[in-house]
Amino acid sequence: MNKNTKTYVLLGGVLLIWGIIGFRIYSALSPDEETLAFTEEITFKPKKAITKDTFTIKADYRDPFLGNFGVSSKKRATKTTKKKTVNFPQISYTGLITDQKTKKHIFFVTIAGTQYLMKRGNQQNEVTLVSGSSKHIRVRYKGVVKTIPLQNATL
Numbered sequence: 001m002n003k004n005t006k007t008y009v010l011l012g013g014v015l016l017i018w019g020i021i022g023f024r025i026y027s028a029l030s031p032d033e034e035t036l037a038f039t040e041e042i043t044f045k046p047k048k049a050i051t052k053d054t055f056t057i058k059a060d061y062r063d064p065f066l067g068n069f070g071v072s073s074k075k076r077a078t079k080t081t082k083k084k085t086v087n088f089p090q091i092s093y094t095g096l097i098t099d100q101k102t103k104k105h106i107f108f109v110t111i112a113g114t115q116y117l118m119k120r121g122n123q124q125n126e127v128t129l130v131s132g133s134s135k136h137i138r139v140r141y142k143g144v145v146k147t148i149p150l151q152n153a154t155l
Helices: 003-029
Strands: 091-098 105-111 114-118 127-132 136-141 144-149
Touching: 091 127, 091 136, 091 144, 105 127, 105 136
Parallel strands: none
Antiparallel strands: 091 105, 105 114, 127 136, 136 144
């Protein structure tokens, strides 16, 4: 092919490409009026709700880095212990004696009408003296601890 033939072929290609570009621009700027043949009424129908499948992962395998079993993420159940309702016998605290040398206390405790001299840890009629002071004592009866104030105390 000689030089003029190549030029004419390339010029024809360029004109063809620019013609296609010009036609697309012209058709985009002046759109034809299209008439709709029919109109469809659109109704909204919501999709049914899908329930999600839930699961839990039980990770009770050995930790590869620490070498021990991981702490489980189970919720710890709080223990609700019901307070025992125990009928205490009639107990009253009437006073104490203190030994001056050893500083030990002896408490006057009346249980069911009978007076006893008790030290800490002593037991009479299933009543154990847990602790005491000049103002009150603490006694345990069948596992339940109760505080008893000094009888006829003057403030």
